[in-house]
Amino acid sequence: MKILIFGNGYLGNRCKEVWGDEAIITDKIVNTPAEALEEIRLHNPDAILNAAGIKGRPNVDWCEDNQIATMRGNTILPLNLADAAQEAGVYLLHMGSGCIFYGDSPHEDKAWREHDFGNPSAVYSRSKWAADLILSTLPNVGIARIRMPIDWQPSPGNLIDKLASYPKVIDVENSVTVIDDMIDVFYQLLSKKAPGIFHVTNPGTLRHRETLALYKELVDPNHACEFIDEGELVTCGLAKKKRSNNFLASDRLAEYGIHMRPVAEAIRDTMEKYAREIEKK
Ligand SMILES: NC(=O)c1ccc[n+]([C@@H]2O[C@H](COP(=O)([O-])OP(=O)(O)OC[C@H]3O[C@@H](n4cnc5c(N)ncnc54)[C@H](OP(=O)(O)O)[C@@H]3O)[C@@H](O)[C@H]2O)c1
Numbered sequence: 124m125k126i127l128i129f130g131n132g133y134l135g136n137r138c139k140e141v142w143g144d145e146a147i148i149t150d151k152i153v154n155t156p157a158e159a160l161e162e163i164r165l166h167n168p169d170a171i172l173n174a175a176g177i178k179g180r181p182n183v184d185w186c187e188d189n190q191i192a193t194m195r196g197n198t199i200l201p202l203n204l205a206d207a208a209q210e211a212g213v214y215l216l217h218m219g220s221g222c223i224f225y226g227d228s229p230h231e232d233k234a235w236r237e238h239d240f241g242n243p244s245a246v247y248s249r250s251k252w253a254a255d256l257i258l259s260t261l262p263n264v265g266i267a268r269i270r271m272p273i274d275w276q277p278s279p280g281n282l283i284d285k286l287a288s289y290p291k292v293i294d295v296e297n298s299v300t301v302i303d304d305m306i307d308v309f310y311q312l313l314s315k316k317a318p319g320i321f322h323v324t325n326p327g328t329l330r331h332r333e334t335l336a337l338y339k340e341l342v343d344p345n346h347a348c349e350f351i352d353e354g355e356l357v358t359c360g361l362a363k364k365k366r367s368n369n370f371l372a373s374d375r376l377a378e379y380g381i382h383m384r385p386v387a388e389a390i391r392d393t394m395e396k397y398a399r400e401i402e403k404k
Contacts, residue, residue, distance in 0.1 A: 126313055127168035129153065129204060130175030133280040134218065134272065134302075138172060141306045146172075153200060159207035170313040173204050173217045178280075179247060184363040186247040197250035205258055214263050214316040216309060221270035221298060221324060222367035223252040234298075234372035237268075237320040245364040259320055265312050266320045269300040270371060273334070273389075275396030276302075277404075283397055287338055287346060291361060292331050294350040298324040298371040301389040311381050322373040327386035337390060341398045 124145055128135045131150035139148045147166050153159045153175070163171065177196030179185030186193040201217050208215035223241030225248075227233040241252040258264050274281040282299065286292055300323055308323050332350060339346045356362045376382065383389070 124170060124314060125166070125168045126170050126172055127163065127166045128172045128174055129159075129162075130173065130218075132174065133278055134305075135172070135174030137274070137276070137302055138174065138306050138309060142310065153203055154195075156203045156206035156210070159204050160210055163207055163211045163213060168213060170214045170216065170316065171204065171208055172309060172313065173201055173215060175200055175204075176218065177247075177250075182362075183245060183247045183366075186250070187245065187363050190246050193246050193250045194253075197247070198253045201254040201258060205261055205264055209261065209263065212263075214265070214313065216265045216267055216313050217254065217258055219255050219266045219268040219320070220248070220251045221268045221322065221369060221371045222248045223255065223268075224369045224371070225365075225367050226369060228369075230372075232370075232372070234370040235322075236372050237322055237375050243367070245367070248367055255320065262318060263316065265317050267305075267309060267312060267323045268320065268371070269305055269323050270369075271297055271299045272302050272305070273299050273393055274302040275393045275400060277397065277400055283334065283338060283394070286331055286335055286348075287343070289348060291349045291351050291355075291359070292335065293353045293356050293366075293368075294330065294332055295353055295368040296328050296330045296370075297368050298322075299329050299386060299390075300324050301384070301386070301393050303393065304383045304389055308376065308381055308383060311379065315379050317379050319375065321375050322371040323376070323383070324371045324373055325383045325386040325389050326373065328370050329386050329390060334390065334394075337394045341394045342401055
C-alpha cells in the first residue's frame, strides 16, 4: 500500500516512521482543492492520511485568538483534501479529535458514541467538529478521532511529557489514545478503506493521577505535583478556556475486526518504553 500523509508534524511523522517505505509525507501547504489534487496526482497513492491541522502553540488557547487560521487548518483544509480525494477516487482518512465532546454523554454509561452530535466549546474543538459534520457523510472517507496521545517517544505533544511538566494538574478521567496502537489502527483503516467515524481510543479510561503515578514508579521517583479541581484551571489563570474531558465508546472499530489493547495494559507498556528512552538520554 502507498500512503500519502499530509501534515509534516508530530503524528504524521510518527506514522511515517512505522510505515517506512509504504508512506510518503508531504510538507506541501495546501490552500485549495487544486493544490491538494496536484499533490495527490504527483504521488498517486492508494490511500491518504490527513495528519495536518492547527492545534495552537504553545497550546490550544492560541486558537481562541486566531480563529481564521484555526478554521483554515482544521475545517477548510480537510474539506479541500476531501474534495481532491473524491476527484482522484482515493480513500482519505482524516484525523479528528474526541475533544468535540465536553463532559458526559446522554447515554447511561456517559460515553460518547461515534454518531453522537458534538457539543464543543473552544474554537479548536468547534473547528474540528465543523469538519467532522461535513466529512462524515462522504463516501470513501474515514474520520479517526483520537484523544490525548500517549507515546513512548518523548515529545511536547505527548501527554506524559505535558503532565510531567505541570506543577498543577487537574484531577480528571478521560479516554486516551496510545500512539503505537493508533498507528496500527490507522494502517488497518487505510487498508480496509473504512468509511465513517471511528473512535481510536484504548478501551477503558485513565485519570491523570494514574498516569503520573506510573511516571513516578517507572521514570522519576522524585516527581511531585499538586492536583487541582477541573474548574481551577481557568480560575487560577492556567488556561483561557475549559478543556474537554470525556469518555469515548469505540463501537465501530470492531465492525472491521480492529481491536486496541485495554488502556491499563497499553499505558504500562508505553511508560516502560518511555523510561528506557529517558535513560538513553
Ligand atoms: N496532538 C494531539 O494532542 C491531537 C489530539 C487529537 C487530535 N489531533 C489531530 O491530529 C492531527 C495531527 O496533530 P499533530 O499533533 O501531529 O499536530 P502538529 O504536530 O501541529 O502537525 C500538524 C501539521 O500540519 C501542518 N499544517 C497546518 N496547516 C496546513 C496546511 N494548510 N497544509 C499542509 N499542512 C498544514 C502544520 O504545519 P505548521 O507547523 O507549519 O503549522 C504541522 O506540520 C491534527 O489534525 C490534530 O487536530 C491531535
